[in-house]
Amino acid sequence: MRLAVITLFPEIFQAYMGAGIMRRAVEKAVVSFDVLHLRDFTADRHRTVDDYPYGGGPGMVMKPGPVHEAVRHAKKDGLPTLTILLSPQGRPFTQQMAKELSQEKRRLLFICGRYEGIDERVRQSLVDEEISIGDYVLTGGELPALVIIDAVVRQLPGALGDEDSLKEESFSWGILDYPQYTRPPEWNGMAVPEVLLSGNHRRIALWRRKEALRRTLRKRPDLLRLAGLTPEDYELIREIKEEDYESDK
Numbered sequence: 290m291r292l293a294v295i296t297l298f299p300e301i302f303q304a305y306m307g308a309g310i311m312r313r314a315v316e317k318a319v320v321s322f323d324v325l326h327l328r329d330f331t332a333d334r335h336r337t338v339d340d341y342p343y344g345g346g347p348g349m350v351m352k353p354g355p356v357h358e359a360v361r362h363a364k365k366d367g368l369p370t371l372t373i374l375l376s377p378q379g380r381p382f383t384q385q386m387a388k389e390l391s392q393e394k395r396r397l398l399f400i401c402g403r404y405e406g407i408d409e410r411v412r413q414s415l416v417d418e419e420i421s422i423g424d425y426v427l428t429g430g431e432l433p434a435l436v437i438i439d440a441v442v443r444q445l446p447g448a449l450g451d452e453d454s455l456k457e458e459s460f461s462w463g464i465l466d467y468p469q470y471t472r473p474p475e476w477n478g479m480a481v482p483e484v485l486l487s488g489n490h491r492r493i494a495l496w497r498r499k500e501a502l503r504r505t506l507r508k509r510p511d512l513l514r515l516a517g518l519t520p521e522d523y524e525l526i527r528e529i530k531e532e533d534y535e536s537d538k
């Protein structure tokens with residue numbers, strides 16, 4: 290998959306895309322990643338990317354010209370491109386959208402805003418999709434672009450190296466993870482649940498499913514409405530409710 294970003298802070302992307310799973314995905318050519326520095330697409334001596342808002346008000350607005358030039362440069366090769374603007378006005382990003390974007394045949398081009406926002410004519414003329422990552426105020430679109438890139442890239446075949454983790458995810462889709470343990474079997478007076486040491490894979494799978502449902506019921510009951518539960522899950526939920534599921538046993 291081809292990815293490109295337009296930003297005033299290329300270093301942020303070099304850092305994140307140069308580490309861990311993102312770095313490996315680039316090295317294995319699962320993704321290609323181009324960073325365009327918005328300042329390289331200015332025409333004036335001061336390399337100006339922002340200006341005062343028409344009508345007054347606080348802060349600065351990103352000028353349309355440099356963004357337009359950067360998009361034009363990114364698309365010069367003629368490849369089909371889906372242009373995504375990161376903005377607080379966008380559609381809230383979800384795991385469903387991550388999966389859909391990972392199936393996208395077109396290159397993904399992310400435009401990261403800074404300041405109070407971007408000239409509305411950029412959105413109208415250059416943008417296919419406007420995405421937010423949630424209802425909190427950040428200082429720019431760079432972290433949101435990286436959040437989306439991270440969620441999309443790990444869906445790509447070959448990116449994780451361990452395809453089992455994606456399979457596990459599709460099974461637990463929509464509910465919280467079960468509790469995890471590793472060695473030692475007793476630590477600071479706390480034991481690993483006996484069932485996990487039993488070697489009984491059927492019992493382990495059932496215990497994990499039940500604990501995942503217990504956590505979800507306790508911490509994120511809102512998720513259960515959408516989770517696509519099986520009749521077996523509802524039986525487990527009945528058992529949990531007969532137990533004391535509010536306390537952290």
Ligand code: 9D3
Nearest residue numbers: 375376405421422423426427428429430433
């Ligand atoms: C909503 C705040 N705005 C009030 C006038 C000003 C403003 C502040 C910060 C406008 C843009 C920004 C920078 N944020 C993003 O570019 C952004 C963002 C975010 O802040 N939260 C969640 N998702 C996103 S995607 C892009």
